[in-house]
Amino acid sequence: MRTHIEHAAAAAELLAPLATQLELLSETVPLSDAVGRVLAVDVTSPISLPRFANSQMDGYAVRAADLAAASTGAPVRLPVGPTSAAGDPVGTLAPGTASPVMTGAAVPDGADAVVPIEQCDPAHFVGIGGDAHDAPTGTTVRFSAPVAPGTFVRAVGTDIREGALLLPAGTRLGPAQLGSLAAAGIIGAPVRPVPRVLVLSTGHELRSPGARLDPVADSGAIYDSNSTMMAAAVTAAGAIAVTASAPDDADAVVDAVEQHPDVDLVVTTGGVSAGAFEVVRDALEPLGVEFGPVAMQPGGPQGLGTALLPSGRRMPVLAFPGNPVSALISFELFLRPLLRGFAGLPARRRTERGVLAHAVTSPSARHQVRRGTVRADGSVEVGAPSSHLLHAYATANALVQLPVGVDSLPAGAEVEIWRIDD
């Protein structure tokens, strides 16, 4: 029987062509829509940043040479020249003068250092502020120490030079990355497309949430939770979910897939087991999708492969079991890491070691994934294994991994857990 590791590798292989395709395509979106998107190409900076020498402090721009005499202990007094406030064009510092310069404002040509205002005498700006841009003629300022050239000056191109690599292809665009693009004057980000996933729920027993259930005719019916759940899982992993459902009829399953020619991948739930009525298997096995057991619990019966549709299109398919817990665990193991990778996100859940609060048993031949609760002290309460316990899953904060070969573990044993609460 295939291990879950082998099945995950098969899923990665199945989606390798999609991964390649996503890396080759590019669409340009406004930066405001690009949060969380992934750069399609290397982006070089069209300008140097900073684009002009600017001040790191509020203070006076000076020629360092003009303050050299202060090294003897005798203060140097200089006349105050025009102010450089943020946004002012780059000016010129007349030799033997000092110009007020604000943080981020241009250091005038000719100046090579900034003396912070609190080291000057007076230690505040005189005669400027509000509508008064420049100090009155005749204003002077005194410096009691020399300054090294370059002090508190942010030189042109010290963050990045024009033409240099700003961000490489594959970068996920968060706040700092988008800010960096904007700072370089770029208005649109060339990003990879987001994969579209058809979430297809199957089963005669399914009713839409909110539907009235007849006490007799619908006594064996359930509300469809997989559509909502799997679409949310796909969305949360950074892809686009499209939902559809098909009753237990093989032709209807194939039709539902054919009706969504714009998706990159199909995920089905239900109809994959060894029962007498396995509609997904009946529909897709003849088209090339392979079905069989995987050594895991829950989620043992799985289907995976490329379906050659009647229309001639080829469609990658992951077929998960219909029990919601089985379906979501299957998603965790086989699809979430791949979708997260497409979205430039870390593939794996945050993994920790926990200590069992009580003894557990597990089928030794299968990798069991239990839903549990990790306490602040690292102790782990493990929930019941049954795959119908979706509510218990919804209140858990961790997936407890019980590998093949484990049939029982005592209280206090160390286990690997995946945090699912972030």
Place this chain on the structure above:
Amino acid sequence: MRTHIEHAAAAAELLAPLATQLELLSETVPLSDAVGRVLAVDVTSPISLPRFANSQMDGYAVRAADLAAASTGAPVRLPVGPTSAAGDPVGTLAPGTASPVMTGAAVPDGADAVVPIEQCDPAHFVGIGGDAHDAPTGTTVRFSAPVAPGTFVRAVGTDIREGALLLPAGTRLGPAQLGSLAAAGIIGAPVRPVPRVLVLSTGHELRSPGARLDPVADSGAIYDSNSTMMAAAVTAAGAIAVTASAPDDADAVVDAVEQHPDVDLVVTTGGVSAGAFEVVRDALEPLGVEFGPVAMQPGGPQGLGTALLPSGRRMPVLAFPGNPVSALISFELFLRPLLRGFAGLPARRRTERGVLAHAVTSPSARHQVRRGTVRADGSVEVGAPSSHLLHAYATANALVQLPVGVDSLPAGAEVEIWRIDD
């Protein structure tokens, strides 16, 4: 001087009324739009789950008492009754018969156990599948062992009972939670509103990305990166960002705030320092926002408080410095944890210990936050401290924390880092 811890506490206090308000309000959204939203109220389950006893396996539903004779070693042969497939109404098991039952299908009334098909003889279903719902009259099945009552039957209400707490107020809605609501037949989730944040960039020097810059008149101008960056940061933290900009004019700043009566909070960038032209300070200090230094680098000058606007409205304001790196670090320390909390997300960055790859220095009186790169071996390369190095921030994967009291650390010293790459 206030510490960054004290300032963060002041920010939490400033937004405490907003936190309370968000917890009191509720809007109902379709489950498909509710990914990542936070439940406003406790939700109880309108039905029991499972709502009918169903089978955990493909097999035969039986009365356990009918197989008791198999305990002597003599097989028991029973006539095969009507099939229970997924979605079929709940039937009744005639005494002394066995009914095919599929995984998830209703266990008929009268049956109290399921024997998996692989333990039966024959070990496959005979005469059913496809259009044949029931086995031909006269079909029998043989059991070689007894079965305990309850075996492989999922009893009504074992996941949750009608009327019990399904999910408590404050739950963040991910796939399992939304699946759980759908399974209970719920179509709309009562969720807390998402806070709206006005991101207000100020500064004469700012030009929109994409604008042509005049070589002379715009020689001291820069592209506005804070609007894009802070909006992305707000969005990524689970809130709604609204952007606006104001030139360096106090009235324009106040007007920009007044023009957005629907926001819950204003974040400004720029104009908070001790320079001669500090427009945000000039605009908002008279309205009640307090400005002053915080013992951190970058991001020292900060403003925080409730502005009493000319219209009479009160608006919480966080005023960050204008340097993009300073602004984003300020967001990390003071606002991101609060917005994440509103969104039901863990407030803190993933924190690790790293080992310095080289010596660093830091201003002892301030908490310094450096941008760095953590390698797979846990070694940390620390970038330069200057707050204009946004590109370097965009290529970092960690924030390196150098606390007050640290003036230098040698290579090999352990430091706290916050991962920013997830």
